[in-house]
Amino acid sequence: MSEPSGVGIVLGTLEKFVDWSRRSSLWPATFGLACCAIEMMATGASRFDLSRFGMEVFRASPRQADLMIVAGRVSQKMAPVLRQIYDQMPDPKWVISMGACASCGGVFNNYALVQGVDQIVPVDMYVPGCPPRPEMLIDGIMRLHDDILAGKYRPRIQGSKRVTI
Numbered sequence: 001m002s003e004p005s006g007v008g009i010v011l012g013t014l015e016k017f018v019d020w021s022r023r024s025s026l027w028p029a030t031f032g033l034a035c036c037a038i039e040m041m042a043t044g045a046s047r048f049d050l051s052r053f054g055m056e057v058f059r060a061s062p063r064q065a066d067l068m069i070v071a072g073r074v075s076q077k078m079a080p081v082l083r084q085i086y087d088q089m090p091d092p093k094w095v096i097s098m099g100a101c102a103s104c105g106g107v108f109n110n111y112a113l114v115q116g117v118d119q120i121v122p123v124d125m126y127v128p129g130c131p132p133r134p135e136m137l138i139d140g141i142m143r144l145h146d147d148i149l150a151g152k153y154r155p156r157i158q159g160s161k162r163v164t165i
């Protein structure tokens with residue numbers, strides 16, 4: 001068998017390479033609010049193995065994270081804390097709203113809970129369910145990956161305008 005000759009060459013734009021790099025190294029902030037957080041923790045554990053997607057490193061510091069997974073209901077008391085953590089995350093950053101409570105208050109239609117975390121931070125991906133299973137969270141993450149790779153967030157990152165979902 002002869003040795004393959006020549007050198008492999010990959011061509012692409014720098015923008016595409018940057019999108020691919022961002023997609024391939026999203027690091028979530030360690031941040032859970034209620035029962036949905038248990039499913040989020042299961043997603044990072046060995047059975048579902050989020051590390052397959054370069055995401056096993058849940059960061060304890062928002063300074064080192066670029067993905068906020070809002071897993072659970074958001075109380076009015078917690079809302080300013082959540083916003084502060086979001087503000088401390090460096091750009092570019094993304095938010096996933098995980099579960100019915102985070103997305104719209106769920107069954108808790110009362111004065112104590114925020115009726116949708118998009119009132120506090122901009123949400124890029126909604127994952128439905130009560131609670132969503134780890135597969136559903138992974139599906140939401142992979143859809144976000146696809147959007148990042150497709151360049152959907154480039155205008156926002158470049159500061160021209162916000163892209164609405």
Ligand code: SF4
Nearest residue numbers: 035036099101130131
């Ligand atoms: S959506 Fe369901 S599982 Fe998630 S925080 Fe609300 S009540 Fe809990």
